[in-house]
Amino acid sequence: MTLVSSASFKQSTSHACDEPFSSPLFREVVAQFDDTTRHVILEPGSTSSGSLALLQGKRCRLLVANATLALSALSEKSQDTASLSQEVASLIFDAGTEKVDTVLCWDLLNYFSLPLIKTFTSRLAAIMAPGGVVHAYIHSAYATMPQYPQRYSPQEDGLVLRLDRDPDARKTPRYSFGDLEKHADGLHIDHSMLLRNGIQEYLLRVNQE
Amino acid sequence: MFDRNKRDTNDETGASPTFEAREPIEKHKTQTRAREAAVIGPSIQINGDLSGEEDLIIQGKVNGTIQLSEKSLTVGAQGQVDANVLAYSVIVEGKVNGDLYGSERVSIRKTGNVHGNIVSPKVSLEEGCSFKGSIDMDREVINKAFGKSGASSSASNPEHASTKPKAAETGKQTKSEKLAAGNDEVKSGSTG
Numbered sequence: 001m002t003l004v005s006s007a008s009f010k011q012s013t014s015h016a017c018d019e020p021f022s023s024p025l026f027r028e029v030v031a032q033f034d035d036t037t038r039h040v041i042l043e044p045g046s047t048s049s050g051s052l053a054l055l056q057g058k059r060c061r062l063l064v065a066n067a068t069l070a071l072s073a074l075s076e077k078s079q080d081t082a083s084l085s086q087e088v089a090s091l092i093f094d095a096g097t098e099k100v101d102t103v104l105c106w107d108l109l110n111y112f113s114l115p116l117i118k119t120f121t122s123r124l125a126a127i128m129a130p131g132g133v134v135h136a137y138i139h140s141a142y143a144t145m146p147q148y149p150q151r152y153s154p155q156e157d158g159l160v161l162r163l164d165r166d167p168d169a170r171k172t173p174r175y176s177f178g179d180l181e182k183h184a185d186g187l188h189i190d191h192s193m194l195l196r197n198g199i200q201e202y203l204l205r206v207n208q209e
Numbered sequence: 210m211f212d213r214n215k216r217d218t219n220d221e222t223g224a225s226p227t228f229e230a231r232e233p234i235e236k237h238k239t240q241t242r243a244r245e246a247a248v249i250g251p252s253i254q255i256n257g258d259l260s261g262e263e264d265l266i267i268q269g270k271v272n273g274t275i276q277l278s279e280k281s282l283t284v285g286a287q288g289q290v291d292a293n294v295l296a297y298s299v300i301v302e303g304k305v306n307g308d309l310y311g312s313e314r315v316s317i318r319k320t321g322n323v324h325g326n327i328v329s330p331k332v333s334l335e336e337g338c339s340f341k342g343s344i345d346m347d348r349e350v351i352n353k354a355f356g357k358s359g360a361s362s363s364a365s366n367p368e369h370a371s372t373k374p375k376a377a378e379t380g381k382q383t384k385s386e387k388l389a390a391g392n393d394e395v396k397s398g399s400t401g
Contacts, residue, residue, distance in 0.1 A: 038347055046340070052332055059347045066341040095343070 020159035025191055025201045027158060029102055029135050033058045040095045041102045042127075044071060048163060050153030051104070063100065067091040068149045071120070072111035081119065088116075088123045099129035105136040106152045107199075109180075110145060110173060117175075118183045125186025125206050134187060134204040138175050141198025144168035180204070251287045259292075267303075278312070286320050299329075301338075308342075312355050328354050 033039050038059040043051065045068035055062055070091050074084065094100075103124055109117055124134060137152075139145050146166035153163050180202065181189050190205040246264035249255065253269035260276040267288040275282060277296040284290050288303035295310040301321035309315050311329035319337035326343045330351055334340055345351070 035348075038349075047334065047344075049334060049336070052334065052344070052346075055344075056331065056346055057348075059349065060345075061347060061350070062344040064340055064342060064344065066339065 018162060018165065019197075020155055020157070020161045021195060021197050021199075022158075023160045023195065023201060025193055025203045026135055026154070026160060028191075029104075029133060029203065030054060030154065032102070033060055035059055039101045040098050040129075041104065042092075042095075042100045042124075043104050044068065044092060044108055045106065045149060046151060048151060048153035050155060050161070053156070054154050061095070061098070063093070063095060065092050068108060071108065071116075072149060075111060075113040075116050081115070084116065084119045085123070088119050092120070092123050092127070094127040099132070100124070100127050101129050101132045103128070103132070103134040105134060106149065107137045107139065107145075108149045109136050109175065110139050111149050114175075114179065114183045117180070118185045121183070121187050121204070122185035128206045130206055130208050132206045133190065134202075134206075136202045136204065138180070138200040138202060139172045139198070140174055140176075140194070140200040142168075142172055143174075145170060145172045246281075246283075249288075284321075293325075310354055312351070 033041075033055065035058055038061070040061045040063065041055070042063040042065065044065045046066050047062060047064045051062070071088070074087055079087075109120075112120060121134070128134075145168055146164070147169040148166065150162050150164040150166060153161050155161050177189065177192060177200075184204055186207055187204040188207055189202060191203040193201045195201055246266050247261065248266045249269045249271065251268045255269070255271045256273060258274045258276075259265070259271065262277075262280065264281045264283075265275070265277055266283045266285055267290060268285040269287070270289045270291075272291045274292050275290070275294045275296070279297050281298040281300070282294055282296040283300040284303045284305055286302040290303070290305045291307060292305075293308045293310075294305070297311065298313045299309050299311040299315045300318065301309070301316070301323055302318045303321065305321070305323045306325060308326045309323065309329070311327070311331075313329070314331040314333070315327050315329040316333045317323055317335060317338040317340055319335040321335070321338040321340075323338070323340045324342060326345070328345045328351055330346055330348065332344050332346060351357075
């Protein structure tokens with residue numbers, strides 16, 4: 001486990017992630033994709049043309065759950081664990097006879113309650129290969145964030161761009177390293193890095209059986 | 210049953226195809242890739258399996274399977290397809306519920322809504338489209354799906370380090386697998 005607490009990010013009134021930004025852990029994840037080993041990747045939300053361009057020519061299968069809004073809406077409901085698990089499982093389908101190697105959550109976890117993070121990560125662990133990785137951005141530097149999860153897209157120059165530019169409209173939960181470590185069921189934090197734009201970037205890995 | 214229109218095939222540019230019915234002949238002579246396309250109009254509904262040797266534009270409803278191995282399928286903005294599709298290229302501007310196999314390309318335009326799996330070497334999703342399913346651009350899977358390796362289709366069961374076949378799923382061939390394997394069942398009913 002590595003925690004890189006870095007760099008003096010610049011506090012400002014607007015989010016610095018409106019500009020393309022360097023995302024070292026994401027780069028580390030996509031560096032695994034090549035034309036020799038098959039990888040199964042899951043995007044719980046929608047995908048982008050940048051992601052497709054990145055995967056073209058690689059031995060990859062991309063699962064697109066398109067469930068961002070439905071998942072984040074589950075945070076608003078109070079319900080028992082069993083029914084929450086059932087709803088999450090219906091939204092996050094598995095890869096059939098394959099196992100998922102990589103999950104690209106982008107900023108989705110910021111929109112989940114801690115019980116939902118637990119249920120969601122438990123579902124991911126169930127459909128992922130041992131040692132598989134989950135990539136996520138946690139807003140840690142700003143008090144507010146957009147109302148809904150935003151779409152991000154890898155760029156040709158290796159940077160990542162936030163595609164949506166929704167204005168901030170709700171409070172950021174500012175989940176800590178400890179929050180994720182405690183509630184990421186079936187996963188552990190492998191690597192974390194504070195980016196210059198105030199996003200805390202995480203790589204979580206599926207626990208080995 | 211089918212209208213016959215001329216269609217500009219400009220898949221390479223990613224631009225939307227055009228559907229003008231009677232463009233000047235001279236214009237088409239200059240377009241080397243212009244081809245005849247059959248059109249299923251908006252008032253037509255087909256329940257069954259389609260196969261053919263010409264490009265097809267669907268503006269109506271089709272339930273079943275569609276196989277145009279060497280040709281292009283366009284599901285127009287008014288089109289509603291509940292079928293697995295195998296074609297050279299597939300363009301979706303309407304609604305599709307089914308798996309799409311494109312040996313050259315699959316493009317989902319901004320008005321497109323697809324719920325299913327895509328197997329193709331080139332896939333593009335325009336901003337604003339809706340897609341839920343999986344996208345496989347793995348060359349080995351594509352070759353198997355289109356029978357280029359001589360193996361039977363295994364688009365949903367490729368070799369993978371983490372592959373763990375489930376007992377309940379083994380031995381069961383899905384409709385899309387049958388289609389991708391070039392199963393004879395899809396050849397009944399033709400666009401003629």
